[in-house]
Amino acid sequence: MDDWKPSALIKPFGARKKRSWYLTWKYKLTNQRALRRFCQTGAVLFLLVTVIVNIKLILDTRRAISEANEDPEPEKDYDEALGRLESPRRRGSGPRRVLDVEVYSSRSKVYVAVDGTTVLEDEAREQGRGIHVIVLNQATGHVMAKRVFDTYSPHEDEAMVLFLNMVAPGRVLICTIKDEGSFHLKDTAKALLRSLGSQAGPALGWRDTWAFVGRKGGPVLGEKHSKSPALSSWGDPVLLKTDVPLSSAEEAECHWADTELNRRRHRFCSKVEGYGSVCSCKDPTPIEFSPDPLPDNKVFNVPVAVIAGNRPNYLYRMLRSLLSAQGVSPQMITVFIDGYYEEPMDVVALFGLRGIQHTPISIKNARVSQHYKASLTATFNLFPEAKFAVVLEEDLDIAVDFFSFLSQSIHLLEEDDSLYCISAWNDQGYEHTAEDPALLYRVETMPGLGWVLRKSLYKEELEPKWPTPEKLWDWDMWMRMPEQRRGRECIIPDISRSYHFGIVGLNMNGYFHEAYFKKHKFNTVPGVQLRNVDSLKKEAYEVEVHRLLSEAEVLDHSKNPCEDSFLPDTEGHTYVAFIRMEKDDDFTTWTQLAKCLHIWDLDVRGNHRGLWRLFRKRNHFLVNEEATINHPNFLGATPKGGGSPRSCRTDMRPPPGPCRAGPGSESNLFIDCPEGLGNRRKPVGP
């Protein structure tokens, strides 16, 4: 621009000068028209050239700028690409605008046929009791969800209400009862059925048969009901035939902004139902989570294998929590689906993850076991550089600091050969027995439920001798066998980093879940800094354990350990109780104690050389076998043979069944501690 200014100054001056020069010329050449014309033409030509040069300059500059600019300019091809991507979307449904639906309900058989195609048929004995629900797409007539709620049993009606509430308005709902569906159908569920327009639904009685077709939020399209005449008999079979008018595709679909994520959402939502707000037109739940990255993440490149079956709703919940965990790397996640099930695959695709299906081989437990083997082998094949793999299951919630927990502890697996795994699950970590999110334990049992497997362990030891399909073994039981574990231990947190929410499953039912899993503690605090991770190494941990035992206050063994008062009402103390173990694998007493503490008592879990560590009333509560007190490192130990032969222990063996109340019961449940031990510390509290 500096160059412009001088020329701007020169111009008027030059023009003035030129003017006088022009005047002299003018008088000379007034009559030379030709010459004047020539001058004019020349000037015009010159102007033209200027214009052309200008245009070229502008074009050149533009091209240079567009090249330098990395932002792609939208062009025609873009729209073409869009069109191609959207072509698989179903548009309309041809000339036929009515579906012909048949619904059958009876004691031993239900079926639903749509346009002559059977979409549900269940006549198996002792199976499929309850209300079967089918959701159809109102535009295409495709089955979007198929569920059965055993409303004869408790709580199943709650699941049904939850499900029906999640179905988008406008969808076609089909309900039919097999055997019995009213015993535990509570008022909330009945009210919901009424709101759907059902006449008979709210009045369903014992062993009634019922078939219903309606549009959610819209008109009832057909309903049939037959009352059971007596307690011992069923209602007559009913067959409902009705026409369902289809609506246009535009009505059935939401119009989300056109993004990569919404395309995935669209594909998902036009296929399946029952996932609630993820398919909401107005304000859909996000399907991409951007959890904070983890500084110095040591598990960023560790592959994550999610082992799944055909429980797509579980998988959906699980993946949501997994993808929300800090430090997750989605491209390392692979979901292995046992069987050619479409819906779990749809869930995987919704989140943009990699899914692998597995042709089922073998049956039941062996099938799960073979699925595990194939999944683990595939994981290490897909990530040949990985030294570890995280193994998860579809019925787990993942704690927000799951990867942070692993990142802080994974080096132990590399440095300590005496470790078998790192697990996010503490078998004994219930609401009332776990307290400290920064605390880790070493345990001899393998908890599973969210764990890290070392590649060398798998490739060199486990894979070659993995149970073959004809052996109907549980993979986890097999892994816990001494031949496999070979004395190695697992690292677990005091407060679990996973939560087992699955209620239906191979080895799982509602009662079992309520008793053993529901009250499990689950960490919800992000970014917990683990304490003294290196003290979890083999030798260091022994030192730590001896320190703990030597500092612990010995509890009054004359009290009933099942009673709340067994532990004083203090906070932050460490207490120890001793139990009798005849042999290393004698856990009779422990099991009794575990039962009355309402923790895992079905087999022995969470022990480390005869020591269990829990929390009770905010105090660290150690349960140790009596032998340890003779350890030379144990400061308070009484030399054996000195005092009572059964020095100090809680022996709960004799009374089978629940603990008796109060001290001084006739059994030798509690034996006084020797003076030296019992009075080493003054009892605290009142």
Place this chain on the structure above:
Amino acid sequence: MSRINKNVILALLTLTSSAFLLFQLYYYKHYLSAKNGAGLSKSKGSRIGFDGTQWRTVKKFIMLTSSQNVPVFLIDPLILELINKNFEQVKNASHGSASECKFFCVPRDFTAFALQYHLWKNEESWFRIAENMGFQCLKFESKDPRLDGIDSLSGTEIPLHYICTLASHAVHLVVFHERSGNYLWHGHLRLKGHIDRKFVPFRKLQFGRYPGAFDRPELQQVTIDGLEVLIPKDPMHFLEEIPHSRFIECRYKEARAFFQQYLDDNTVEAMAFRKSAKELLQLAAKTLKKLGVRFWLSSGTCLGWYRQCGIIPYSKDVDLGIFIQDYKSDIISAFQDAGLPLKHKFGKVEDSLELSFQGKDDVKLDIFFFYEETDYMWNGGTQAKTGKKFKYLFPKFTLCWTEFVDMKVRVPCETIEYIEANYGKTWKVPVRTWDWKRSPHNVQPNGVWPISEWDEVIQLY
């Protein structure tokens, strides 16, 4: 007066516009030189070829990948060759100093780039942006061979190749996948029915005719023709790998069928042997690689790979083949340094050389040296007691890569001919008793070593 005014205006206009024109010419020149780096390329002549469509396409492609953080690297043999020749110059060249388009402007149909798939975070959106920028892309997918070895798994398909054209030049993006055995694999570019065969001249592609296996290359950033690209740190090594990169997959399906017929041996002894044989093979492969000696799986080890994708547990040794022209005198000492003492040495370099090393747990490593004749290849055998010589004939073969017990190793590409020569048509049936002098189909007596040579040609340790 009006006429005067008109003329005056005309003259004024002319003057202003000429002044403006001068300014623009000056500015344009200034702009150009600023773009090409300070003080350089004052004249247009020094920017030879930079307007070519090839350079332009490659430039756009690199812009696209770097903006999306997609770490592509250049593997085009033609360009790498040129780079390799001028390696010093390329390494020292700084950004923008290129005065002549030497590499990317060489006339050709494709420029080949590669990408490690596991580093590609946003494939879908990348594809869309490419189309957005005017690229027309073809994507070639196939099932994942890493899942083939596992019974009954089926995953989503993985991308193998992308071919993107822009203004009559095509970029071929080869997608490398990590495989067990620390190597990179790329797939076969198969033209399926619906693909437009005239999209690009597919026959001229440098990669994709066969699947290929490569060592994982270290990468370095260089500036070539004003473009910043990643290239293999050792372009020479990569170039040497290309002609021999063909990869063949183990026949997993047939292997499964084999195990359905003849159950797998899972006894403790069998597992122990497999483990030590695997370790021995790993050690041998490492030692030979260090020496730069090519080898392939031969005899029983090759049969185990071909028939059951594993080590035959009763074979009791590991067999390798080496071309005699690759023989190096320090092979023996190298194995000894690796902890494998020489067990016996039969023959001599000129004739029937065979080496045997003692591995751990009584597993033996046999190395047969192969001699090439005009229409066949052969290796020799020697009976220690009698000095009898044997000759094993094979039809001519070339070498391919494959994956075997988590390792990248070579096997004869014409495997079936090789195996049938050795074991006959009934190779599918397991044979537990094997006499190396009589059982092979291709064994021929080959006279006797003269007694005077015995000391040299029969060495037992």
